[in-house]
Amino acid sequence: MLKLGRLNTLRNQIFIGFLLVMIIVLALGGTFTYDRVSVLLRHSAERHIQQTAVQATGKLEALVRQIDTLTAQVATDASVQRLLIQETEGKRITFSERQSLQQIASNYQAYGTGIRSLELYTTDYRRLFPLDDVSLNSRIPEEWIVRADREMGRLVWLGLDPNDSGVAIAIRRVRLIDRSFSHGGYLTMRIERGYFELSDSSVADDGSRESMVLLDGAGRTIASGFPSYYGVEESIASGEESVSIDGESYIAIRQRSESTGWTLAILTPVDYSTEGISVLRAAIVVAGVIGGLLFLVLTFILSTMITRPILNLMKAMRGARLGSLKPNPYTSSTMEINELNYAYNQMVAYLNELIDVVYQKEIIQSRTELKALQAQINPHFLFNTLEAFYWELEEKGEEELARIVVAMSGLFRYVISRPDEDEWVTISDELDHAERYLQIMEMRMVDRLTWRIEVDNASRSVPIPKLLVQPLVENAILHGVEQRAGPGSVVLRVEASERPGYTSVTVVDTGPGMNEEASRALREAIEEGRSLSSKGTGVGLANVQRRLNLYYDSRAQGLDIRSAEGEGASFGFEIPNEHGGEIKNEEDSDR
Structure with a gap:
């Protein structure tokens, strides 16, 4: 067993693994x-077949x-035109005139090979020659006659004769030149199938x-290089590139004749x-x-080159004290990998201790910064001064200013909390604080600012950091x-988010907005933690982003900034409806 374990080294595993990869x-x-060369050869043959x-x-x-x-x-x-005009005028032609038509047809027929007969019919389907009383609609189906009428004098190729599979039929509607090309009758031609034999010396008789x-x-066969019992019609009609005929595979190239509508297929053995x-x-x-x-x-x-440095690295890792966040729970049958796992798990233990210390320091630092902001104003002096202002304004009848002083008192009382108070409040508390701030800013800016707060009752009790x-x-x-020349407005909107279990908080203004470059610079500054406030000592957008990340971790996605130049801006965030903190009401905090 020990000897087998020594053979189970990383080098041997790499060697065997590479060998299997090589084979694959x-x-x-x-x-x-x-496959590709076969396809190329086949395509070359197909091009030849296509030609x-x-x-x-x-x-x-x-x-x-x-x-x-x-x-x-x-x-x-x-003569044909004259006699057909006579027929259309209601004058039946005589037997001798029909014989003359027969002679005319025979003369023209002598100029062509493979023509079995020419037949001429009147508009009411009576046959003028040959000299019998067979009607056109008894010779060919009615739909073939309709096709000839639809083509208005052009030659229509109908296919095999229903009564004689040895000939093909073509039909043309005769138009009377002296009667404004009106309908004068029908001319059909019956052609021997051998007329369409297209094989030449390039096609071998052995089928190769x-x-x-x-x-x-x-889909009926007019000419074929195969015996009729092979049934090639079904194979060609399938439309597939490869067809099987009599147990042999062929490559099929199909060409459709625009004049006749017939299909010419070239079949070559695979x-x-x-x-x-x-x-x-x-x-x-x-x-x-x-x-x-x-x-x-x-x-x-x-494999030798790979395993040698790994052995040296394994020795160095035994004394390391840095690593990843989680230990590796997996084991391996390879000796070298197990040694690496041991050293790795050692580093994990020390790294977890370091992360815990850094995390606690970040929380303490964030809370310290908030407390420092809150402690910038002496609460006792501030509240006594504001109370004196309020009573003095009440005595002088300045009710509007007194209302603003009350708003300022409430605003500062909300901001300045005692050390024993919690940092979590409800959204309703935050909206009351924002309303007091807006009242103060409305007095300062007179008629340049209008505002409103939109909130649904279900969102008022959602907990949120102060x-x-x-x-x-x-x-x-x-x-x-x-930053705009005229009046502007601010809308604070709180509503249930589209994400179940979340609440959306959005502040929209009608300011000058930002272009894409300014928006990108703002987002980068917020991610880097730089405060962008140029007036006062507010917490700032960067601090809001940092506190969202601190309190909600990955459950909140941070600030959502939307703006277009000349169209105002929108700043908002989404928070989960539940958290791990505790909320203290106003009565408890005042005791």
């Missing part, structure tokens, strides 16, 4: 390379144009190269597109073996209302 990396790299498809499509369009030209010549022939399949708009993959596979295997051997040697050297709201009101007046 080489496997993934080889697989990725094989073949473009060429085949061009050939198909040329065949289509021939039929389009031929049918256009028949439809605009003078491309095979072409031409489908009409309904084996053809992946030629040379075996050579690539062998090259990847050889490269992986060579790379693996080199990686083994480098891993052994690297003197946390008044500095925001003071800041709104000194740096907001006083």
Whole structure:
């Protein structure tokens, strides 16, 4: 067991770990390379197939144009036009005239190959030639006739004949040139399927190269390089890039003819597109073996280089007295890591003691600063003087000034607390203190200041550290209302926050506001703890931010500052509705 423990060193674990990583990396790299190169080879084959498809499509369009030209010549022939006009005027043409149409159609038909027949119909679907009484709507579906009407004289390719799968049908609505191109009848052409055979010498008969399949708009095969029993229509109609026909996989490239609406598919065996993959596979295997051997040697050297400095660091950490905040509860099967954990946990114990001392000093320092602010005024002298002012003003009938003196007395009595009083009050107490301050500032600024306090009753009993709201009101007046040319207003708003269990306190002024640069500088100064008050000896925004962090830790997010140049400013914060302090009422503090 002891011998096994000695083998379980960090160096051996790094060596084995790197070896496994090497195997995974080489496997993934080889697989990725094989996959990507295979894709490149396949794409190259697809581009070749795409070129073949473009060429085949061009050939198909040329065949289509021939039929389009031929049918256009028949439809605009003078004799055909004359006899159709006669029919539209209600004069039935004679049998001999129908024979002459038959002769005209035969002459035009001789110019094309693969044309089985030309057929001419009147507007009421009667056939003029060939010489029988078959109607158009009995030869083709009604919706095909509607398509021909909708195209207004353009040639419409309908696909395979419903009555004869060996021919394809195209139809054109004949327009009477001398009758303002009005409807004169229908001309249909039946073409042999062999007319559309697009295969050439570039397509091998053994199926090792491309095979072409031409489908009409309904998905029926017009021309195909496969036997009819293979059922290639379903595979091509699926729209997938790879299709399987008779157990063999093919890459399918599809081109749609704009003239006919038919689909031309070029099918190439997958084996053809992946030629040379075996050579690539062998090259990847050889490269992986060579790379693996080199990686083994480098891993052994690297693991030795890593573990040697760690051993030296472990010896140095045994005498250290600094560390992180929490001890590491985890153990490891590696000897070196366990030694590091032991030294680390030693440092944690000493660091926790240091943190506790620093934390207590911060609390004492914060409370001392607040007490120093409160003790700047001699309470007994101040209260006696204010009381004398009050009675003197009452005797002289100066009720407004007497009210202000009472407000000042209440304000200072609230600020100056005895050493045995707690620092926590309710929001209602803070609002009363802020109201007294606003009354005093209203008298000083006369008609330049208007103010109001908005609070819901549910928020009045929420506990809050003393003197946390008044500095925001003071800041709104000194740096907001006083900095504008005309009258201004201050709104102190207390309401339930959108966060459950929290209360929002916001002070909004209509001062000149701040631009983005000034707002950013203000936030940085507050975070650094610098007081920004330029008038008086107020607690300041920096002290409010620091006290929020001290009393609420991470439960309060600090001051929220919102301002835009020319649109005033808003300062506020959110505090939880519960805290760990105790609140003493006014009666207890006066005893």
